[in-house]
Amino acid sequence: MIKKNPDHLFNLQKKDDESIRDYIKRFKVERANIIGCDDRIASSTFKRGLPIECELYRELTLSPCQTLVELFATAERYSLWDDDWTAGKKATKQADQPVELASQRNDMIKDKDGGKCELQPQGGAPTTKSYTKFTILIQQILAQVKNMPWLKKPLPLKGNPAKKDTSRYCEFHEGHCHYTNDCFAWKKHLEELVENGYCTEFIARGAI
Template sequence: MRAEDIEKLVNDRRRDLRTGGNFEDALRKEMDQANSTPFTAEIEQAAPPKRFSKPSFTHFKGDSDPESHLKYFKSVMILHKTDDALMCKVFVMTLRGAAQDWFHTLPSGSISSFKELAYVFTKEYTSYRMIKKNPDHLFNLRKKSDESLRDYIKRFKAEKANIVGCDDRIASSAFKKGLPAEHDLYRELTITPSQLWQRSSRPRNAMRSGMMIESPQRSLLSRKISRLNGQAKEAMRRSHPQEDTPAGENYTKFSIPIHQILAQVKDKPWVKRPPPLKGDPDKRDTRKYCAFHGTNGHTTNNCFAWKTHLEELVREGHCTEFIAKQAIQ
């Protein structure tokens, strides 16, 4: 307890004593409650493993999705998930503010496993749970009349990133549906390969039927069709980039390693969390840890998602204090 809390407690009990209460008994009872713990004696007395080093966590303050915090915590503690007592004790260390106060309101000795702790935790903060969206949600997105194509693509990608397991074919259909029918890109995406072939074969068929079309016109039409086809493919590629796209080398030069930049800005509101990594977690390289994803498999300095997001932050005016002087010059 804090010193001011103890002083308040003493003053309150003295006042009770003056009104006829038993000051010593009341004070002893309050102190016993303050020193009690929601954990059972078995968990409370369990010793941590040798050489255990507590990872750094994003704290939960009682105003965000509890399930997301649980998944994040389990991914960081994946190497220690079999140690129930350790999971319980370390999880409590991730709580701050109102969430930490809530934990100490739990009945003494009521938590005997991490499963029980996770249950009461999600039940307490169930009102903050995020409603999981399915791929059909993307069909509700529409490009606004005053919105640029770049902003629409950015907004569409952000919504798609929040949907786990979204099929690219569904995303492509939803992306096209969100465009106005009169938009140039909508018409370009609507052109199927068979339609392109029909267009490209019309001049040849016209010549066979006796309709003389001059060569410059045929050449111009072929070039236009090729350009439309290329633009359509490029637009789809930009709107649905693959996660495993190899990282390029044209990144901004910084004065410190990018994992140190993440450590300093990770709690900023403009830093977005990446979607979970795909693949089997048990097959990842446990010797490498990425603080951006909060899991093993690769290092933070080699994280393509963090490199890309950091470039976006720099373009938006953030993290400029970390840019190397020679890069600015």
């Protein structure tokens, strides 16, 4: 196996179609091939390879990790959110497909000879739902609004409590299973609150 020098890490960039989890794996593989790679260089180049609009980039900027181990732990936590968001986006797209097909059928019109004209898109291509960007973590937002009367309580977590990972706690569900920042139910409810005019003070400028 060809060994590389630390400068090689400065060329690593997260690809547009690459998940955070895959970027972590690829970075670790490349770092393993570096001779005498300093942890500080690895930490700096890992963050440097992230897009500046990435939530993980913002977290590593606002709360810098002290060690490389802490950095990877934070990155792994955000990869869970990224996986959850990707799965939710895919499910939303699949759910929208029947509606889009019905709309396409309604858009088909007949020409003067009774034949069907070619379908023309209206209003541009369909868009997929994305989460609002906030100035603070969604866990911190929950801490500030958890006593508000308009906050809906989620359904109880399923599964055997004795078998749950007690190292992970969700403030929204008030139980062990996952981290608050990774809670899909809280993300979804927070989006609903924003649409109804709540929690708008936490929205990042230009994020709407």
